[in-house]
Structures are given as structure tokens and as C-alpha cells.
Amino acid sequence: MICKNCGKNNTEGVPYCAYCGKPLNIQDDMYNPQPTDKKDSSKNTIKIIAIIVSIFLVIGGGFLLFKDQLFGDDVSIEKINIEGNYEMDGETYVFGVNKTIVIDPEIKSSKDNVKLRYEIEDSGVASIMKLDNKCSIIGNNPQQTKLNIYNNDEFLKSIQISFKNEDTSSSKNDVNNVVNNTTNNNTVNNNTTNNYNNNDKNNKQSSSDEDSNIPLEDLTYFMSCYFSNYQNAINYGNFSEISGSLTSNGALYRELKKSVPRTYDKGIIIQLRACDKVKARKVSSGVYSITYTVDWEIYNPNQEIYRLQREYGDYIIYKSGGTCKLDRLENWEILSKEYF
Structure with missing residues (x-):
């Protein structure tokens, strides 16, 4: 060995x-x-694990302490832009009844996709429709309410809005002008003045009686709902969205039953930008004509373009009790097209 x-x-x-x-x-x-x-x-391993756990605890504690600063609400509304005519009464935006206006908030946010949501506190005062992050409003009654703006479910801003009856204001101005002219016309004899005032009263009474026969509030509310439903019918290809608002045998029913699915099949998408009542009149008992100009934003995928199209038309409405039905569209024409 x-x-x-x-x-x-x-x-x-x-x-x-x-x-x-x-x-x-x-x-x-x-x-x-x-x-x-x-x-x-083993001791070294335990030390390393303890160090790692301590680091995570420090990071986690810092996250909990500063998470509001790091990930808090960074969406705010800097300014409210208005498309349409309005007045200011203190902090209240005042619009005309039956006139369409568009609320276009200026948003400050680091996020790319902010989706605003709108709610009106009294739905009977006005009808609203969301247009991307804008909001289209049509006043139904001369009252005041609030428009609340949200980012999803998070409240951002509330604005006071009010609606006034411009036709009533105009009539009051006309009466004041008549009184002033009569007062200043001292050279007119009493008989002429009395005849003038009597004729004026009769004319105004006749005009008032005619206007009272037109259920304008019901008609404008019905049309604002119809335009909203028409937009949905086109965009989803669902004729039933508007079929309940049409007379079953009317020309508009027959036309839209065919054109709604055809338009949808072409991939056309529309958005309502504005609708303004021009006038209303009584055609016969229970039948009314209400005239609108309507602005549509239309996207055609085949042409890959957007266009803003303004239309004019007389909408014939049948009213029975509390129900309105749209029968046909007369004198319809395209007033303008703007491509962008």
C-alpha cells in the first residue's frame, strides 16, 4: 500500500x-x-429571503401611501364649449325651447380613451343624445335643470341649464311695440286707435287659438326621440327601433322597412349632430306638419370619408290621444354636404 x-x-x-x-x-x-x-x-438563505421580503414591504407600503398621487383621477373638464345660440344668466346657460345645442367639453387627461357620460336631472325638461364625447340637447319645456357629466361612473362636472320659450318672448315684444306705437301716435284720433287695438286683439286671439291647437310640446318630444331611434336603427340595422313610431300603412314605414337594412348592409354609420324645429302647423284634425332641419354626420366605408349633411323636411304626424305616429316625409331635400 x-x-x-x-x-x-x-x-x-x-x-x-x-x-x-x-x-x-x-x-x-x-x-x-x-x-x-x-x-x-441555511442562515444565508434566510437572510437573503428576509432582505427580499423587506424590499417588497417597503415598495408595497410606498405604493399604498402614494397610489392616489400616482394613479388618482387625472380627468377634468377645463371648459364648456357650446355649439348653438345661448345666453348666460349668472352661471346658468339659457337656451331656446325646441332648439338643438351641442355641449362640447374641453377635457384634460393623460388617458387616451376618455368616455364621457351625460345625465340630465329632470328628463322632462330636455332630451339629450351622446355624440362621441359631445352631448346634443333639445329643450322640451321652459324650465331649469342640471346637466351632470361623468367619466364612466366618476362625476366630473355639473352645469346649470335653462330653457326659455322664444316664441313667447317674441309675442311679448310685439305687444310692447304696439303699446309704444299707440302711445307715441298722439295725432291719431280715438276711434282709429280703438279700432286698431280691437283688430290687434282679435288677430292675436285668433293666432293664440290656432297655436293652442298644436300640441307642440308633444310633437317636439316625439321627434327628438324619433331622431335618436332612427340613428340606432341605421347603425344596428334594426327596423324595429322605429317601427313603433310609424303609422303601419304610411309611406315612411314602407320606405324605411327596406332602406334601413340596405343601409346597414353597406356599413354606413350615422350620428345626429343637430335638429332644429323651423315651424309647425295643423293640417287637419289630429294631423300636424312639423318642419325640421337636421344635421347628420355620415361615414361611408366604401368611400372612406365622413360628410356632414344638412337636410330639410316636413314631417307629417298623426296624433291620437297621447300617441304620436309619423306617417310620411314631404318636401325633403339636402341643403348642404360638407366632406371631411
Whole structure:
């Protein structure tokens, strides 16, 4: 047996080297490495884990402390732009009844896709329709209410809005002008003045009686709902959206039943930009004609263009009890087209 210490050859079975006295069964470190200290290794692992956990705790605590500053509400409305005629009464926006206006807020946000939502506190005062992040409003009654603006479910801003009957204001001005002219006309004799005033009263009474026969509030509310439903019918190809608003045997029913699915199949998308009542008149008992100019934003995928189209038309409405039905469209024409 060779001694690994001195290299001398010894007799087999001898436990110690006869030359240097070293044990002959001791293995070289190369062939018998010493085991590592498992306790030290475990301690180091625990220390590393503790450090990592501490780092995460610090980061998590900082996140909870500053999350509102980092990810808080960064959507705000800087300014309200109005498309349409209006007046200011203190902080209240005043619009005309039956006139369409568009609310276009200026949004400040670091987010790319902000989706505004609008709610009117008293739905009977006005009808609203969302146009992208804009809002189209048609006043139904001369009253005041609030328009609340949200980012999804998060409240952003509330504005006071009011509607006035412009026709009533105009009539009051006409009466005042008559009174002033009569007062200043001192050279007119009493008989002429009395005849003039009597004729004026009779004319105004006749005009008032005629206007009272037109349920303007019902007609304008019905039309505002119809325009909204018509937009949905075209965009979703669903004729049933408007079928309930049409007389079943009317010309408009027969036409739209065919044109709505055809328009949808072409991929055409429309959005209502504005609708303004021009006039209303009684055609016969229970039949009325209400004239509108309507602005549509139309996208045609075949042409890959948008156009803003203004239309004019007389809408013939049948009214029975509290129900209105649209029968036909007369004198319809396209007033203008703007491509963009």
C-alpha cells in the first residue's frame, strides 16, 4: 500500500506507514471533499429571503401611501364649449325651447380613451343624445335643470341649464311695440286707435287659438326621440327601433322597412349632430306638419370619408290621444354636404 504522505510502499493491511507513521486509510481532500456547513448555508438563505421580503414591504407600503398621487383621477373638464345660440344668466346657460345645442367639453387627461357620460336631472325638461364625447340637447319645456357629466361612473362636472320659450318672448315684444306705437301716435284720433287695438286683439286671439291647437310640446318630444331611434336603427340595422313610431300603412314605414337594412348592409354609420324645429302647423284634425332641419354626420366605408349633411323636411304626424305616429316625409331635400 502506497503512503499518500511520503510515497513509500508498505505491506498490505498495515494501518500506519512504516516510514512516516501516517495512517494509510486517510483519503485525499481531492477524493474526499469536506461537507459544507448546512447550518451556515441555511442562515444565508434566510437572510437573503428576509432582505427580499423587506424590499417588497417597503415598495408595497410606498405604493399604498402614494397610489392616489400616482394613479388618482387625472380627468377634468377645463371648459364648456357650446355649439348653438345661448345666453348666460349668472352661471346658468339659457337656451331656446325646441332648439338643438351641442355641449362640447374641453377635457384634460393623460388617458387616451376618455368616455364621457351625460345625465340630465329632470328628463322632462330636455332630451339629450351622446355624440362621441359631445352631448346634443333639445329643450322640451321652459324650465331649469342640471346637466351632470361623468367619466364612466366618476362625476366630473355639473352645469346649470335653462330653457326659455322664444316664441313667447317674441309675442311679448310685439305687444310692447304696439303699446309704444299707440302711445307715441298722439295725432291719431280715438276711434282709429280703438279700432286698431280691437283688430290687434282679435288677430292675436285668433293666432293664440290656432297655436293652442298644436300640441307642440308633444310633437317636439316625439321627434327628438324619433331622431335618436332612427340613428340606432341605421347603425344596428334594426327596423324595429322605429317601427313603433310609424303609422303601419304610411309611406315612411314602407320606405324605411327596406332602406334601413340596405343601409346597414353597406356599413354606413350615422350620428345626429343637430335638429332644429323651423315651424309647425295643423293640417287637419289630429294631423300636424312639423318642419325640421337636421344635421347628420355620415361615414361611408366604401368611400372612406365622413360628410356632414344638412337636410330639410316636413314631417307629417298623426296624433291620437297621447300617441304620436309619423306617417310620411314631404318636401325633403339636402341643403348642404360638407366632406371631411
